[in-house]
Amino acid sequence: MPFTETESRRARRDFPALERTLNGQPLAYLDGPAGSQVPLPVIDAISGYYRTCNANACGEFPTSRESDRLMLEAREAAAAFLGAPSWREISFGANMTTLNFLLSHALVREMKPGDEIVITELDHESNRGPWLFLRERGIVVHEVALRRDGTLDPDDFARKVTERTRLVALGLASNALGTVNDIPLARRLSREVGAWLLVDAVHYAAHFPIDVQALDTDFLLCSAYKFYGPHVGILYTRPGLLDRLRTDKLSTQDDESPYRAETGTLNHAAIAGVKAAIEYIASWGHGETLRDRVVTAMTDIAAYEHGIAGHYYNSLRQIPGITAWGPDFTAPHRAPTVSITIDGIAPLEIAKRLGDKGLQVWEGHFYAARAIEVLGLAERGGVVRTGLCMYNLREEIDRLLEALHGIAVR
Numbered sequence: 298m299p300f301t302e303t304e305s306r307r308a309r310r311d312f313p314a315l316e317r318t319l320n321g322q323p324l325a326y327l328d329g330p331a332g333s334q335v336p337l338p339v340i341d342a343i344s345g346y347y348r349t350c351n352a353n354a355c356g357e358f359p360t361s362r363e364s365d366r367l368m369l370e371a372r373e374a375a376a377a378f379l380g381a382p383s384w385r386e387i388s389f390g391a392n393m394t395t396l397n398f399l400l401s402h403a404l405v406r407e408m409k410p411g412d413e414i415v416i417t418e419l420d421h422e423s424n425r426g427p428w429l430f431l432r433e434r435g436i437v438v439h440e441v442a443l444r445r446d447g448t449l450d451p452d453d454f455a456r457k458v459t460e461r462t463r464l465v466a467l468g469l470a471s472n473a474l475g476t477v478n479d480i481p482l483a484r485r486l487s488r489e490v491g492a493w494l495l496v497d498a499v500h501y502a503a504h505f506p507i508d509v510q511a512l513d514t515d516f517l518l519c520s521a522y523k524f525y526g527p528h529v530g531i532l533y534t535r536p537g538l539l540d541r542l543r544t545d546k547l548s549t550q551d552d553e554s555p556y557r558a559e560t561g562t563l564n565h566a567a568i569a570g571v572k573a574a575i576e577y578i579a580s581w582g583h584g585e586t587l588r589d590r591v592v593t594a595m596t597d598i599a600a601y602e603h604g605i606a607g608h609y610y611n612s613l614r615q616i617p618g619i620t621a622w623g624p625d626f627t628a629p630h631r632a633p634t635v636s637i638t639i640d641g642i643a644p645l646e647i648a649k650r651l652g653d654k655g656l657q658v659w660e661g662h663f664y665a666a667r668a669i670e671v672l673g674l675a676e677r678g679g680v681v682r683t684g685l686c687m688y689n690l691r692e693e694i695d696r697l698l699e700a701l702h703g704i705a706v707r
Contacts, residue, residue: 342573410435469501473665474623526574606633
């Protein structure tokens with residue numbers, strides 16, 4: 298059954314935060330890219346862990362065994378969410394950035410001065426900074442150029458990947474512009490020269506089903522707080538690869554995958570919430586397996602989000618003085634994230650005026666600082682971003698459009 302506004306309204310009842318009001322109007326949570334709201338099953342799973350089995354791992358007593366079982370089940374759920382072959386490819390961490398720094402420390406041990414890494418001008422700093430730091434170790438870092446339309450230049454991409462390239466690192470979708478990148482191109486270019494491919498799926502994972510085996514990537518990272526869960530980073534590593542890497546780890550840490558990418562005691566309660574978030578998404582799908590339910594749910598929800606985001610994007614273009622950045626919505630594969638500027642008005646002022654009306658959006662660069670700089674928007678204070686989730690309604694978008702019209706048409 299398609300995911301429609303009826304299902305979205307039903308889903309809203311699961312999110313306590315959506316009950317808040319301001320001056321008699323519901324708060325409109327319109328920036329999911331900064332973190333989605335959390336449904337009751339996830340909240341209950343986190344609090345339930347603390348109520349019943351809060352214990353460290355690998356103990357010979359009931360609550361520790363329950364924690365161990367929960368961690369295994371969470372890895373299995375994350376494997377189903379990402380289409381991984383098994384739970385052994387799933388590592389957890391504090392967040393995606395921390396996991397990516399851990400990877401950068403491991404991968405540089407396999408490199409030598411003069412080796413090259415390719416990143417992009419479009420990416421979030423979490424998939425730029427860890428690689429740019431390696432210039433201190435003699436690694437050469439190249440950036441694929443961002444075009445004015447919000448897409449990467451494929452010809453420049455092909456030029457930047459050479460026989461010296463050891464790693465290609467890019468995002469699946471832009472958290473600033475909603476662009477979905479050409480991963481098949483990145484895979485082909487990286488495979489031709491024997492380089493690793495690393496994909497940042499933080500923004501993409503919130504909106505589309507992922508199949509890491511079809512993507513044929515060596516590493517993929519995402520964050521559960523973008524898809525209705527708590528702040529936990531998730532790392533997928535190609536089977537067998539992590540076991541060959543020299544990671545930052547204590548001598549007492551388990552030396553096998555997936556544990557060798559995990560430092561210290563993990564946040565068990567939050568990881569219980571990750572499992573619950575994946576199961577919540579799956580509850581909107583259908584099929585025999587958790588994977589089936591996740592894929593069908595995400596596919597249907599993506600179509601719903603695309604519809605209302607497209608309505609927003611197309612309506613914006615009718616308002617004088619407003620520029621909408623990023624690709625248009627003629628293609629179905631575009632994240633429901635839209636960034637704008639208004640002639641003569643700073644993004645900070647726009648966000649404040651919207652916030653006073655209970656329309657909660659973010660302004661700035663959202664850690665996609667290089668993209669905002671390349672587009673010439675940094676000196677203007679960046680952009681105003683709206684990002685939609687399964688619980689957003691067209692009526693919220695219409696409220697936002699009315700408010701933006703009042704700001705732009707003075």
